[in-house]
Amino acid sequence: MSMRFRFAPSPTGHLHIGGARTALFNWLLARKHDGVFLLRIEDTDRARSKAEHEAQVLRDMAWMGLDWDEGPSTGGEYGPYRQSERQGRYDTYIARMLDEGTAYRCTCSKERLTQVREAAQAKGEKPKYDRHCRNLNLGPDCGDHVVRFKAPLDGETVVKDLVKGDVTFRNEELDDLIIQRTDGSPTYNFVVVIDDHEMKVTHVVRGDDHLNNTPKQQLLYEALGLPVPAFGHLPIILGDDGGKMSKRHGSTSVGAYRENGFLPEALFNYLTRVGWACGDMEHFTAEEAIAARLAGEASPGRCGGGPRFSGRCSAFPSSAAGSRSTGALSTSATCSTGASRSRALPGCLHPSTRSTRSARCRCSARTCTSCCHACRTMALAIGYTETAGNSRGEAPRLSPPSPWRS
Numbered sequence: 194m195s196m197r198f199r200f201a202p203s204p205t206g207h208l209h210i211g212g213a214r215t216a217l218f219n220w221l222l223a224r225k226h227d228g229v230f231l232l233r234i235e236d237t238d239r240a241r242s243k244a245e246h247e248a249q250v251l252r253d254m255a256w257m258g259l260d261w262d263e264g265p266s267t268g269g270e271y272g273p274y275r276q277s278e279r280q281g282r283y284d285t286y287i288a289r290m291l292d293e294g295t296a297y298r299c300t301c302s303k304e305r306l307t308q309v310r311e312a313a314q315a316k317g318e319k320p321k322y323d324r325h326c327r328n329l330n331l332g333p334d335c336g337d338h339v340v341r342f343k344a345p346l347d348g349e350t351v352v353k354d355l356v357k358g359d360v361t362f363r364n365e366e367l368d369d370l371i372i373q374r375t376d377g378s379p380t381y382n383f384v385v386v387i388d389d390h391e392m393k394v395t396h397v398v399r400g401d402d403h404l405n406n407t408p409k410q411q412l413l414y415e416a417l418g419l420p421v422p423a424f425g426h427l428p429i430i431l432g433d434d435g436g437k438m439s440k441r442h443g444s445t446s447v448g449a450y451r452e453n454g455f456l457p458e459a460l461f462n463y464l465t466r467v468g469w470a471c472g473d474m475e476h477f478t479a480e481e482a483i484a485a486r487l488a489g490e491a492s493p494g495r496c497g498g499g500p501r502f503s504g505r506c507s508a509f510p511s512s513a514a515g516s517r518s519t520g521a522l523s524t525s526a527t528c529s530t531g532a533s534r535s536r537a538l539p540g541c542l543h544p545s546t547r548s549t550r551s552a553r554c555r556c557s558a559r560t561c562t563s564c565c566h567a568c569r570t571m572a573l574a575i576g577y578t579e580t581a582g583n584s585r586g587e588a589p590r591l592s593p594p595s596p597w598r599s
């Protein structure tokens with residue numbers, strides 16, 4: 194069976210560059226392995242999900258050149274690919290879990306749950322449901338209720354992460370999570386399991402902000418007797434102050450980069466290299482990136498391409514890298530510089546670059562990186578600093594933010 198990857202955006206806003214990078218990594222993996230890349234719209238949050246956001250996400254992905262094999266507009270064997278259209282499937286699985294005793298109805302009121310939470314906090318404990326209804330065997334006529342997962346009370350859950358290695362969670366830390374709300378709508382951790390299973394996803398690759406969800410999902414797979422897919426959690430993109438990339442660091446949406454005149458190739462190339470590098474190679478066309486990228490779970494840390502890409506690279510940084518994208522930007526130049534050193538660059542403003550020294554920026558094709566507005570702005574937006582050029586015509590240099598220098 195072919196490898197199947199997915200991108201599962203929630204259409205509650207624009208396509209964030211972090212989400213675009215998740216989509217890109219999955220797309221590259223799918224293309225590299227001759228697999229399938231599917232798009233699933235996670236719109237269970239009815240209040241915040243909007244058709245116009247979904248349209249924007251699809252447009253932004255298409256603009257970046259990320260096409261999908263299966264999805265809401267494209268169709269496919271395992272659709273529908275919009276969660277709001279899959280309620281019947283979720284109901285079937287909930288009924289099965291209630292039947293098999295791996296889930297239970299809970300009628301605890303909000304007030305009671307607040308009291309339980311406050312009591313735990315007062316004792317300095319982690320706020321958790323006290324499992325009051327777990328063994329009451331409440332039936333369908335119990336009145337307003339949620340459905341909770343009967344999580345194991347002891348033991349450990351080990352997530353075998355393709356990026357981080359084994360990550361162990363103590364089951365007693367996990368809650369009896371709600372899988373269906375009072376209004377009958379299912380919750381994220383549950384639907385994602387059902388959909389990934391039904392859509393035959395073999396590899397779940399996403400940001401490591403989802404890592405804490407993974408043991409819960411893994412236990413749900415096990416409770417349902419379903420095979421567990423492979424998981425890989427990518428370090429998320431951080432701003433130069435180590436915080437989650439947000440507006441205060443610059444533009445965060447793909448749409449904003451497009452509107453500001455960035456070329457899709459520039460964004461594609463840049464995001465390809467955030468969290469990954471391949472020797473000194475700094476510019477990738479989509480085809481090269483596919484060839485070079487992510488040799489696969491068997492050999493994290495190495496380029497997967499042919500002889501051209503023989504250097505050691507930081508694909509899938511090890512757990513030692515923590516949640517920082519340390520590997521990505523450890524070389525001194527920024528995005529999109531080509532490999533054509535010592536080549537005259539007639540469009541460049543910097544004589545030294547023009548004659549011998551620097552590398553050509555493929556985005557504007559005829560300049561060095563510093564002269565390329567798109568690359569320069571992008572680099573500065575994510576925290577690169579620029580040292581001034583000089584009167585001898587040497588180009589200004591862009592250097593990565595200090596937390597990224599290894």
Ligand code: GLU
Nearest residue numbers: 201202203235385399403
């Ligand atoms: N819908 C989730 C999000 O937008 C992604 C869920 C997942 O990848 O499992 O963050």
